Amino acid sequence: MINYIEPVFRPPSEGRSLILQVTNGCSWNKCTFCDMYTQPQKKFRARDEDEVLAEIKKVAAAGPQYEKVFLADGDAFVLPPRRLKNILLAIKEHLPWVKRVSAYCLPRNLKKKSVEELKELAELGLGMGYVGAESGDDEVLGFISKGETFDSTLDALLKLKQAGIKTSVMILNGMGGVKYSQQHAENSALLMNKAQPDFLSTLVVSYPLGDKRVKDGFNGEYELPDQRTLFLELRHLISCLELDHTIFRSDHASNYLALKGTLGADKERLLAQLDEAIAGRVALRQEWQRGL
Ligand SMILES: C[S@@+](CC[C@H](N)C(=O)[O-])C[C@H]1O[C@@H](n2cnc3c(N)ncnc32)[C@H](O)[C@@H]1O
Ligand code: SF4
Numbered sequence: 001m002i003n004y005i006e007p008v009f010r011p012p013s014e015g016r017s018l019i020l021q022v023t024n025g026c027s028w029n030k031c032t033f034c035d036m037y038t039q040p041q042k043k044f045r046a047r048d049e050d051e052v053l054a055e056i057k058k059v060a061a062a063g064p065q066y067e068k069v070f071l072a073d074g075d076a077f078v079l080p081p082r083r084l085k086n087i088l089l090a091i092k093e094h095l096p097w098v099k100r101v102s103a104y105c106l107p108r109n110l111k112k113k114s115v116e117e118l119k120e121l122a123e124l125g126l127g128m129g130y131v132g133a134e135s136g137d138d139e140v141l142g143f144i145s146k147g148e149t150f151d152s153t154l155d156a157l158l159k160l161k162q163a164g165i166k167t168s169v170m171i172l173n174g175m176g177g178v179k180y181s182q183q184h185a186e187n188s189a190l191l192m193n194k195a196q197p198d199f200l201s202t203l204v205v206s207y208p209l210g211d212k213r214v215k216d217g218f219n220g221e222y223e224l225p226d227q228r229t230l231f232l233e234l235r236h237l238i239s240c241l242e243l244d245h246t247i248f249r250s251d252h253a254s255n256y257l258a259l260k261g262t263l264g265a266d267k268e269r270l271l272a273q274l275d276e277a278i279a280g281r282v283a284l285r286q287e288w289q290r291g292l
Helices: 049-061 081-094 115-123 138-143 150-163 181-195 212-217 227-240 267-278
Strands: 018-021 068-072 100-104 126-134 166-173 199-204 246-249 260-263
Touching: 018 049, 049 081, 081 115, 115 126, 115 150, 126 150, 138 181, 150 166, 150 181, 166 181, 166 227, 181 227, 199 227, 227 267, 260 267
Parallel strands: 018 068, 068 100, 100 126, 126 166, 166 199, 199 246
Antiparallel strands: 246 260
């Protein structure tokens, strides 16, 4: 029914959503750890508006199959408010049963968007922004060429919140390597404490196409942490979190251990589960079971 330009990525929680490819690729595409949109066919461009509207109508003809829509690819929030508004209006008109629309969002995507504009999009159904903060540590963010800082990420998360758009943040376990592990964990926790996101997930770094770009970015100082060091880093991150009501998950396929809970209420239980893993007392996902 829909012609995708593969590969297409979506957050695990959008597994049952209609994936609508309103952009192809990622407008930034420079993060050294990310190979998701590096193939030639994934060169960034906004999809033609008429093409997207035609796809929405095609899906509508099949009846109410989806309650959620995820706007792909890497940062659909990059589209100007007018384009996003037209897409949301078309979803409202042709797929009136859809309850929530979401997309990946880079902090820079919001720089020129006002809270008022975002509020209008929220009222039209844009309910969630998935923000790959990856780290709250400015040194690490510089090494990985994220093009964002602690402050720019915090500004974006607070702006979404102010507009009534839920925030789901991704932090990368292992992104500081061994040397920067502690400051990566502590500043990531600090960023989350200030932002108080609705959802927080941690993913474990993995480099199926090799880690040369990552190592070069760290001036050769990057060493992939072993499993125990990854757990210790995650434990340190969680122990530094002071969250009022954030749903936490580490159930992405990249993780060795799936954790789920609400922070702060479940903090002690999550730390105890990690202690069990560190002591080698729980079955972990094997390498072949992991993926991106
Ligand atoms: C498809 S990307 C899109 C995210 C969006 N462009 C952003 O940066 O906010 C989704 C997430 O996958 C994760 N990811 C990308 N490359 C990864 C890698 N090599 N290992 C683990 N996770 C990775 C990052 O957390 C990234 O934010
Ligand atoms: S992590 Fe996000 S911003 Fe960075 S290159 Fe990948 S898709 Fe683009």
